[in-house]
Amino acid sequence: MEHIKLLILGSGPAGYTAAIYAGRAGLTPVLYEGLQPGGQLTTTTEVENFPGFPDGIDANGLMDNMRAQAERFGTDIRGAMVVKTDLSAAPYHLWLDDESEVTCDALIICTGASAKYLGLADEEKYRGQGVSACATCDGFFYRKKKVAVVGGGDTACEEASYLAGLAEKVYLIVRKPYLRATQIMQERVLSNPKIEVLFETNTVGLYGDNGVEGAHVVFRKGEADERRYDLPIDGFFLAIGHKPNSDVFRPWVKTDETGYILTEDDSPRTGIPGVYAAGDVADPHYRQAVVAAGSGAKAAIEAERYLATL
Numbered sequence: 095m096e097h098i099k100l101l102i103l104g105s106g107p108a109g110y111t112a113a114i115y116a117g118r119a120g121l122t123p124v125l126y127e128g129l130q131p132g133g134q135l136t137t138t139t140e141v142e143n144f145p146g147f148p149d150g151i152d153a154n155g156l157m158d159n160m161r162a163q164a165e166r167f168g169t170d171i172r173g174a175m176v177v178k179t180d181l182s183a184a185p186y187h188l189w190l191d192d193e194s195e196v197t198c199d200a201l202i203i204c205t206g207a208s209a210k211y212l213g214l215a216d217e218e219k220y221r222g223q224g225v226s227a228c229a230t231c232d233g234f235f236y237r238k239k240k241v242a243v244v245g246g247g248d249t250a251c252e253e254a255s256y257l258a259g260l261a262e263k264v265y266l267i268v269r270k271p272y273l274r275a276t277q278i279m280q281e282r283v284l285s286n287p288k289i290e291v292l293f294e295t296n297t298v299g300l301y302g303d304n305g306v307e308g309a310h311v312v313f314r315k316g317e318a319d320e321r322r323y324d325l326p327i328d329g330f331f332l333a334i335g336h337k338p339n340s341d342v343f344r345p346w347v348k349t350d351e352t353g354y355i356l357t358e359d360d361s362p363r364t365g366i367p368g369v370y371a372a373g374d375v376a377d378p379h380y381r382q383a384v385v386a387a388g389s390g391a392k393a394a395i396e397a398e399r400y401l402a403t404l
């Protein structure tokens with residue numbers, strides 16, 4: 095079985111930044127790309143808030159650059175995904191979906207989080223063409239346009255408020271007759287003249303010949319007064335929660351009830367010697383590429399120090 099000194103899991107900004115730092119420290123890391131090479135950013139189009147690119151950068155181009163930078167410093171990038179782990183004692187043991195097994199001295203978990211979608215075929219069809227799960231990433235493209243946000247929690251209210259600062263009109267599509275968000279967020283949404291809350295409403299499809307032009311929605315689905323209608327919109331934002339990709343580590347690392355990995359003292363340390371978590375898998379709050387990159391750098395610095403003690 096192959097033994098690896100430093101293993102990095104995930105190929106978003108956290109994973110690649112960890113690899114760049116570790117590579118420059120001479121640790122020749124191995125990085126497994128995981129399910130979504132390039133991470134969540136690859137589901138968006140242009141990135142305008144990553145420092146260093148005053149004219150913005152294509153999201154896939156940004157991730158290709160990070161990958162090239164990681165490779166330049168000797169990272170061995172592989173296309174598999176971890177399916178099982180044993181982190182009970184070092185060296186740590188991992189099983190990959192290509193049927194291989196490896197052990198490692200240090201591990202940096204950067205497996206990210208996946209935005210939840212409703213599961214409509216149209217969400218796939220229009221992904222990147224009007225469907226987004228990140229208002230901060232894509233809201234700017236809907237200036238003076240009409241958008242809808244799905245969800246009734248804090249994220250949905252926050253995204254709706256953010257979008258209201260840019261768009262002409264924001265519909266908040268909520269499946270229940272009430273919002274689940276905290277009081278202050280509810281008040282902010284309900285008092286915003288640009289936001290219209292559509293309670294007891296579900297989306298059943300999207301339409302448009304040139305990207306999203308509207309949503310097929312149903313009010314009080316299945317009730318006697320059910321009403322189906324089309325809502326003309328240019329952008330459709332999902333804000334129904336995220337799922338951190340931490341399942342395979344959960345027997346060993348501590349997580350919160352949603353599955354976000356809990357780390358120690360604002361550091362990437364998980365409490366298991368030599369095992370670190372960085373990026374969205376350990377961040378329920380910020381979920382930004384630049385924040386993930388910063389935490390990847392911290393994890394690599396921690397791993398370097400740990401490996402020097404062995």
Ligand code: NDP
Nearest residue numbers: 212244245246247248249250252269270274333334335336
């Ligand atoms: P939540 O789980 O709190 O809310 C998810 C929302 O999406 C709910 O309104 C839920 O509806 C709705 N939803 C889920 N699935 C579907 C579906 N299939 N169709 C339609 N609607 C659906 O997730 P959030 O991401 O909003 O928040 C996660 C955590 O992060 C919370 O604890 C929140 O307080 C916190 N947070 C805090 C912020 C802050 O303090 N500034 C900002 C953002 C998040 P239903 O109510 O019917 O289940």
